[in-house]
Amino acid sequence: MNSILIDYLTPSGHVPIINFYIKHLNKNFKFIFLNRKIKEKINKVKKIKYFNFKNNLFLKTYQLAKLFQDFKKQKIKNIVLLSYEPHILLLLGLFIDLDYFKIFVFEHDTLNPKKKFKFFIINFLNKNISHLVYNLNSKKLLIDRFKRKAIFTNHPIMKIINNESSMQNKKIALIPTRHHFNKNNIKNFVKKNTELKFNILSKKSNIEKGLFNNFKNVKLFEFIDEKDIKNISFIYLPIDEEVYKYRVSAWLYKGIAYNKKIFMENNSLYKFEKKRFPNNVFLNSKKNLTTKYLVVKKKVNIFKYNLLLINDLKKSILN
Secondary structure, three states: OOEEEEEOOOOHHHHHHHHHHHHHHHHHOOEEEEEHHHHHHOOOOOOEEEEOOOOOHHHHHHHHHHHHHHHHHOOOOEEEEOOOOHHHHHHHHHHOOHHHOEEEEEOOOOOOOOOHHHHHHHHHOOOOEEEEEOOHHHHHHHHHHOOOEEEEOOOOOOOOOOOOOOOOOOOEEEEEOOOOEOHHHHHHHHHHOOOOEEEEEOOHHHHHHOOOOOOOOEEEEOOOOHHHHHOOOEEEEOEOHHHHOOOOOHHHHHHHHOOOEEEEOOOHHHHHHHHHOOOOEEEOOOOOOOHHHHOOOOOOOHHHHHHHHHHHHHHHHOO
């Protein structure tokens, strides 16, 4: 069956995962359509076609409608969207008979109850659409509440070249806070571990506000290099429980790629990931952390994990 891979949104933070799927699945797709804005960051593959997808709601829908019309003329039915917007898919269904296609969409931050309008629209999407989810709570939500098709797939672990941890800076912790984080959890964690230094990855607006400036052992950064991730001791994820009930944290998988321990609060995502990665994921306790406690005893076999992921994904979306 001829298949098409599309990511018209292509957020910059998703570039590694887009490259992962292109690397492992490009032979299975007739064409791959991406947003031109990330062209320089994408692995060179001949079958990739780049478009200047518009930001305007109706122009974007029109562009996608034209693509779907062309797919239908070529009798291509299997469409995989690496990211999507519920309202765009709803509008698309008004112009194109989506029943003709077999459509798969990846869920990232789409099942966010705080984005009430988009969350509500999922009820009305074409029933032929299947949702690929990284979290079992998401699967249950889609099946039980929205009465939709949902398939669980593992989130990739992007292995980094020379990703062995440095032994130079054993007392630096990384706290990513780009989106949906609990400020009080961070404050409590920093206060409890005064002997550690904290690098907090933050949005520019929070840096300008001087967030956490009252802590001497905290520094805020807008960006972090791969080499700096190698030198940290561990990662602490102060995630928002409501949002992350239906998604996963890319930073958790980044931490596993670097063989780091990831500390979390006792929330639904912690319970889900602890079962899968018991040697990397740990509950934030009341005790101070010590450097001896931060060594990962057994590494995840990343090659085996990703191979199984790809094989299972092919069975789900390409048969």
